[in-house]
């Protein structure tokens with residue numbers, strides 16, 4: 609198989625560093641790797657397959673001669689550089705929200721909607737969904753095929769690494785400061801996150817919801833080809849380092865028992881069922897961190913609505929929620 613010249617923009621961040629690890633772990637065919645970040649990181653040395661690689665400051669010419677560009681440096685950086693990278697001949701795999709709602713950019717979860725990929729030819733850009741959308745659509749797709757999805761209500765419990773390296777520094781620093789009686793520092797979150805829960809992710813919209821909640825609804829509709837699907841989301845930050853959890857309530861068109869739902873989900877790619885209340889076995893972020901699957905448990909019927917189901921999901925937001933999904937998109941792309 610031939611190898612590819614790959615660029616990672618945002619290589620020093622939480623997602624970019626994980627992209628480097630996932631490329632190594634999955635033995636992605638890389639012939640040349642360029643690591644880009646802001647001028648703050650220029651000259652830093654990272655490792656790829658045991659060899660040191662310098663980080664360079666991003667510049668418009670940095671993409672010439674490369675074929676695949678992973679973008680994980682924030683939405684405004686993607687808006688500025690993705691067209692330049694695509695113009696230089698790269699396919700851009702963008703982890704930010706910049707292009708997710710663009711009809712000329714496919715929004716891909718390889719297990720769910722690989723058939724959308726050819727749309728990338730319009731702009732040379734492929735978007736990877738939000739870290740809380742990915743596990744949700746991975747369970748919605750097989751359930752929709754089995755019994756039709758009518759409405760979804762989801763509440764998230766999102767880890768601090770979802771806000772990047774700065775989010776993890778906030779939790780670690782504040783925990784230490786509180787233990788030692790020092791004043792806390794807030795870099796990333798509006799409020800103290802250590803020993804707290806914050807019902808606010810991304811900015812507020814005019815209707816009182818947040819952009820993160822709107823992203824979950826809009827992205828799920830686009831990925832599932834269900835433009836009218838009612839999705840009600842509440843997104844919450846919790847003091848967990850890695851691993852997003854979600855409580856999901858689904859109203860189906862047709863009856864599906866909890867047992868039949870578990871059966872359907874156990875056959876779906878990328879899901880692992882952990883659901884044995886007699887052993888207190890259910891998904892927890894501490895177990896899913898560092899793994900590639902979306903964990904599903906607490907599957908039960910909801911008698912308060914017709915054909916209702918409740919379940920609980922956990923997923924490593926840096927891997928399947930971000931870096932792994934992006935590398936799987938690249939694998940899908942090179943496999944074509």
Ligand SMILES: NC(=O)c1ccc[n+]([C@@H]2O[C@H](COP(=O)([O-])OP(=O)(O)OC[C@H]3O[C@@H](n4cnc5c(N)ncnc54)[C@H](OP(=O)(O)O)[C@@H]3O)[C@@H](O)[C@H]2O)c1
Pocket residue numbers: 617618619620621622623624644645646647648649650666679680681682683685703704705737738739769770771772773774925926929930
């Ligand atoms: N964390 C997650 O779970 C997750 C999941 C899905 C999607 N995402 C998205 O992925 C993107 C990156 O998130 P992250 O969590 O990895 O953030 P992060 O840890 O804060 O890392 C940000 C990266 O972007 C670079 N960067 C920042 N400003 C830049 C600029 N002006 N020019 C070039 N590079 C710049 C930083 O470089 P320096 O080190 O030089 O500052 C760093 O490498 C965000 O858009 C985020 O929404 C994150």
